[in-house]
Amino acid sequence: MIRPAGFRGAAFGDAGDGNGRDDLERRELISDELGIPRAWAFVHQVHGGVVLNVDQPGLAGSADGLITDRPGLPLTIATADCMPIIIEGDHSVAILHAGWRGVAAEIMGSGIKAMKALGDTPRRAAIGPSIGPCCYEVGDEVRAAVGDYASRTTSGTPSVDLRSAAAGQLSGLDVWRSDVCTHSDPGFRSYRRDATTERQVAVAWLPED
């Protein structure tokens, strides 16, 4: 698991860590490695902009983000090219799933708003492994939806830089960004590369201390 420095409860898994959202054996292994409870909260991900406030483990509904102020309740998102994003406040934590549709739906803003609704202040955010502008070839529709973040793939075709778009929506926070491209790096699951149903997970939690 990748543990961004300066975060109290943030971890990004790779293909080898497996899909701890759906695979209970993998969930136990990841939980034990991180020293966190094995009962996680998750959502049925739908590429939208909704963030749910949760206080118990299990399926919270259809959404693309979760937030909690309950210590010891791990939140998870599963991805294969989309961005897993974790936001930490003083006494709450949020986790988001965002591809271009999530960026267009401004899910980062939804996460920040949900944290403020809990009376907390967002302090820092981590953008985990995702498909990079090096590989994320897109058409005009996606470029228009994402806004001012046009880029080029390594083969020179039009792409967008989703991480920079996400970081733009997280302005004012201290933002950590993984430089891993899930499409280029065989150690990560990539839907675009393999049309896979396999996923890697990100996990966020407030320590129980």
Ligand SMILES: [Zn+2]
């Ligand atoms: Zn790439």
